[in-house]
Amino acid sequence: xxxxxxxxxxxxxxxxxxxxxxxxxxxxxxxxxxxxxxxxxxxxxxxxxxxxxxxxxxxxxxxxxxxxxxxxxxxxxxxxxxxxxxxxxxxxxxxxxxxxxxxxxxxxxxxxxxxxxxxxxxxxxxxxxxxxxxxxxxxxxxxxxxxxxxxxxxx
Numbered sequence: 001x002x003x004x005x006x007x008x009x010x011x012x013x014x015x016x017x018x019x020x021x022x023x024x025x026x027x028x029x030x031x032x033x034x035x036x037x038x039x040x041x042x043x044x045x046x047x048x049x050x051x052x053x054x055x056x057x058x059x060x061x062x063x064x065x066x067x068x069x070x071x072x073x074x075x076x077x078x079x080x081x082x083x084x085x086x087x088x089x090x091x092x093x094x095x096x097x098x099x100x101x102x103x104x105x106x107x108x109x110x111x112x113x114x115x116x117x118x119x120x121x122x123x124x125x126x127x128x129x130x131x132x133x134x135x136x137x138x139x140x141x142x143x144x145x146x147x148x149x150x151x152x153x154x155x
Contacts, residue, residue: 003064003065004065012055019054024050025050029043033051041063045059083137083141088128088133091134095121098118098147101113101114101117102114121142121147125139125142125143
């Protein structure tokens, strides 16, 4: 079974809040399990039993959920692809141009416009961040992925 608690809730058309109400498990506990911050395998048997009853599954099935895709500290997905969702069209266009240019360079070719695409994308990321069209986390994800920059923790 490669199911997450989130997918289980979607399948049952149930919110975390509703699961908390039905099961009697505190909302914060349900949220921590759903986000991956808490591992269901570390929960008390009573918590697992209450959740499994509310979800209409066995305790064993519930113990098989896969929250390894989430960072335990932050509760965020380990796959940062979600940071590319909802980007402004102009930023998507700059990313596409930079990707095409990197493809040429990575194959050992020369793209005479590489520096232009790099500067355009950097400026567009900065603009989107300044205009609050994207978060700082999104901006740094895009810089790392497409500009191949690393964040200096001293700044």
